[in-house]
Amino acid sequence: PLSAMAPKKPRCLPSLLLPLLTLLLPQADTRSFVVDRDHDRFLLDGVPFRYVSGSLHYFRVPRVLWADRLFKMRMSGLNTVQFYVPWNYHEPEPGVYNFHGSRDLIAFLNEAAIANLLVILRPGPYICAEWEMGGLPAWLLRKPKIHLRTSDPDFLAAVDSWFKVLLPKIYPWLYHNGGNIISIQVENEYGSYRACDFSYMRHLAGLFRALLGDKILLFTTDGPEGLKCGSLQGLYTTVDFGPADNMTKIFARLRKYEPHGPLVNSEYYTGWLDYWGQNHSTRSIPSVTKGLEKMLKLGASVNMYMFHGGTNFGYWNGADEKGRFLPITTSYDYDAPISEAGDPTPKLFALRDVISKFQEIPLGPLPPPSPKMMLGPLTLHLDGDLLDFLNFLCPQGPIHSILPMTFEAVKQDHGFMLYRTFLSYTVSKPTRFWVPNNRVHDRAYVMVDGVFHGVLERNMKHKLFVMGQVGAKLDVLLESMGRLSFGSNSSDFKGLLEPPVLGQTVLTEWLMFPLKVDKLVKWWFPLQLLKKSRPQNPSGPTFYSTTFPILGSSGDTFLYLPGWTKGQVWINGFNLGRYWTKRGPQQTLYVPRPLLYPRGALNKITLLELENAPPQPQIQFLDRPILNSTLHRTYIYSLTADVQSTPEPMELSGH
Numbered sequence: 178p179l180s181a182m183a184p185k186k187p188r189c190l191p192s193l194l195l196p197l198l199t200l201l202l203p204q205a206d207t208r209s210f211v212v213d214r215d216h217d218r219f220l221l222d223g224v225p226f227r228y229v230s231g232s233l234h235y236f237r238v239p240r241v242l243w244a245d246r247l248f249k250m251r252m253s254g255l256n257t258v259q260f261y262v263p264w265n266y267h268e269p270e271p272g273v274y275n276f277h278g279s280r281d282l283i284a285f286l287n288e289a290a291i292a293n294l295l296v297i298l299r300p301g302p303y304i305c306a307e308w309e310m311g312g313l314p315a316w317l318l319r320k321p322k323i324h325l326r327t328s329d330p331d332f333l334a335a336v337d338s339w340f341k342v343l344l345p346k347i348y349p350w351l352y353h354n355g356g357n358i359i360s361i362q363v364e365n366e367y368g369s370y371r372a373c374d375f376s377y378m379r380h381l382a383g384l385f386r387a388l389l390g391d392k393i394l395l396f397t398t399d400g401p402e403g404l405k406c407g408s409l410q411g412l413y414t415t416v417d418f419g420p421a422d423n424m425t426k427i428f429a430r431l432r433k434y435e436p437h438g439p440l441v442n443s444e445y446y447t448g449w450l451d452y453w454g455q456n457h458s459t460r461s462i463p464s465v466t467k468g469l470e471k472m473l474k475l476g477a478s479v480n481m482y483m484f485h486g487g488t489n490f491g492y493w494n495g496a497d498e499k500g501r502f503l504p505i506t507t508s509y510d511y512d513a514p515i516s517e518a519g520d521p522t523p524k525l526f527a528l529r530d531v532i533s534k535f536q537e538i539p540l541g542p543l544p545p546p547s548p549k550m551m552l553g554p555l556t557l558h559l560d561g562d563l564l565d566f567l568n569f570l571c572p573q574g575p576i577h578s579i580l581p582m583t584f585e586a587v588k589q590d591h592g593f594m595l596y597r598t599f600l601s602y603t604v605s606k607p608t609r610f611w612v613p614n615n616r617v618h619d620r621a622y623v624m625v626d627g628v629f630h631g632v633l634e635r636n637m638k639h640k641l642f643v644m645g646q647v648g649a650k651l652d653v654l655l656e657s658m659g660r661l662s663f664g665s666n667s668s669d670f671k672g673l674l675e676p677p678v679l680g681q682t683v684l685t686e687w688l689m690f691p692l693k694v695d696k697l698v699k700w701w702f703p704l705q706l707l708k709k710s711r712p713q714n715p716s717g718p719t720f721y722s723t724t725f726p727i728l729g730s731s732g733d734t735f736l737y738l739p740g741w742t743k744g745q746v747w748i749n750g751f752n753l754g755r756y757w758t759k760r761g762p763q764q765t766l767y768v769p770r771p772l773l774y775p776r777g778a779l780n781k782i783t784l785l786e787l788e789n790a791p792p793q794p795q796i797q798f799l800d801r802p803i804l805n806s807t808l809h810r811t812y813i814y815s816l817t818a819d820v821q822s823t824p825e826p827m828e829l830s831g832h
């Protein structure tokens with residue numbers, strides 16, 4: 178692997194010069210990155226070194242765009258890139274590993290080296306990151322009593338097995354071995370987790386040492402309140418905080434754990450995350466640049482979280498729990514210096530100016546924003562109700578159980594599962610259908626004989642009433658909105674976690690259909706030819722699609738779905754992510770140009786609308802994002818709120 182900092186060996190040197198040059202180059206045996214406690218600094222190859230780093234998550238950026246983003250980070254004056262390794266992204270099933278394509282971690286390390294960036298690696302096993310289950314694989318929950326992030330033997334066995342695959346892969350990339358990885362984080366903000374299990378942290382530290390040797394710098398990161406349970410003897414202690422926090426107080430608290438050595442902020446927040454149904458988060462440029470300058474003046478090493486946020490494609494978003502369940506949006510723009518579409522922002526140039534006061538900035542301009550494309554409006558045709566395709570979505574047929582089973586119990590990790598039962602008596606008047614104790618995880622779309630009746634949602638007190646003849650099909654489509662990635666003191670199982678109740682009758686005898694929606698959407702066969710010819714419902718889970726060519730010049734674009742409610746989008750079979758136009762604040766989905774076929778070829782877009790499509794099922798592609806639809810009021814009310822006091826439904830302001 179290429180070393181990020183050693184000068185590149187020039188090619189075809191006269192043979193007599195090569196030995197001399199080799200003497201000048203830092204070789205693997207003289208390469209080092211260490212803490213100099215006598216002078217409160219890092220040393221790189223024996224020379225004082227301070228990293229100015231930025232976070233970029235390869236798992237949130239298509240591989241073909243990695244080099245572009247890393248180059249822009251280097252040109253911004255950064256000398257290091259920090260990123261997580263999500264366990265669930267690479268081990269989809271126990272013992273099944275995927276390091277190909279946009280999961281090719283080694284290729285990303287090499288791209289960082291080519292961009293002349295050192296690497297701070299954060300392999301977890303838990304990473305938080307607003308990522309599904311904080312990076313832990315959902316299949317861990319197939320053992321329902323497992324205690325995540327503790328010395329639970331089942332959890333440690335899975336962790337050991339994973340790290341015995343991952344860590345040997347990165348060993349050659351450690352800086353002292355000739356690579357660009359200068360330090361590695363153990364766990365993530367462990368001090369914020371209730372367990373405070375030092376046996377677990379010691380196990381991880383021992384495992385990392387056993388597999389990576391004793392030269393690599395291992396560290397921990399915690400918020401200021403988490404240092405007690407998050408730090409560990411032998412691991413360098415670092416903190417995270419943002420522009421509004423009291424840096425003096427926090428660094429003073431850090432000094433109680435690291436009396437000597439460089440001050441490090443491993444996550445200096447340049448922006449913040451967004452939740453569906455909440456306002457878009459931003460951090461002002463003056464506040465962010467002021468904090469960075471103050472830290473650099475102190476001689477601290479800093480990683481800016483995020484420098485480029487990217488996108489939660491597919492079902493990969495995580496969620497928080499702050500009195501209620503708050504799923505993270507598809508966009509992870511994070512109001513970061515490099516926008517979700519990879520464009521330098523004013524915040525980047527302002528930060529670059531600050532960095533230039535402390536270290537050399539690469540000469541040359543930042544690339545301009547990428548070309549953007551507008552298209553449409555396009556009219557989609559209705560392919561059919563989701564129920565029309567049940568045999569194709571669940572070819573192996575349903576699983577029967579007296580009580581409903583969770584996603585994890587049937588080994589469905591993400592997406593959707595249909596729960597079906599039959600009315601054992603005629604319900605002749607509107608009767609409440611509900612799930613006790615808020616055990617809908619996370620959204621349930623209710624149909625009676627295929628007719629959509631409404632939605633039940635986690636942490637919501639929706640009232641839903643149904644009627645039907647004896648023997649009528651009662652279908653409940655469950656959607657997982659992403660597992661808790663932070664703050665969870667319990668495992669976030671998905672599905673109907675308790676049997677629903679109709680009136681006063683607990684409903685039993687269920688069929689579970691795990692749905693392979695992504696497989697069906699990828700099918701070349703036009704969906705509408707598969708459906709039974711019957712009148713379609715005006716609402717409820719329904720597939721729409723169309724094909725379209727790009728006639729003019731192509732470019733990045735932003736899918737806009739005015740009038741649609743909530744659903745999932747695929748472009749040319751790629752799962753672009755969730756949309757929730759009705760709830761916001763995100764109104765558009767970023768479509769990277771490489772996903773689109775160039776002139777002449779037909780592109781295909783497929784929507785699974787879960788509630789209600791607009792009268793005219795049209796979509797557009799805009800040349801700019803809409804991430805901050807102002808929410809006057811929201812539907813969000815917690816389980817304990819009195820329904821009567823709930824504010825009026827939200828209206829989205831236009832832009």
Ligand SMILES: CCCC/N=C1\SC[C@@H]2[C@H](O)[C@H](O)[C@@H](O)CN12
Pocket residue numbers: 304305306307365366400417444450663
């Ligand atoms: C008060 C915030 C505590 C949760 N920590 C957060 S929210 C945004 C970031 C990312 O999740 C990051 O992965 C965490 O390590 C720290 N952090």
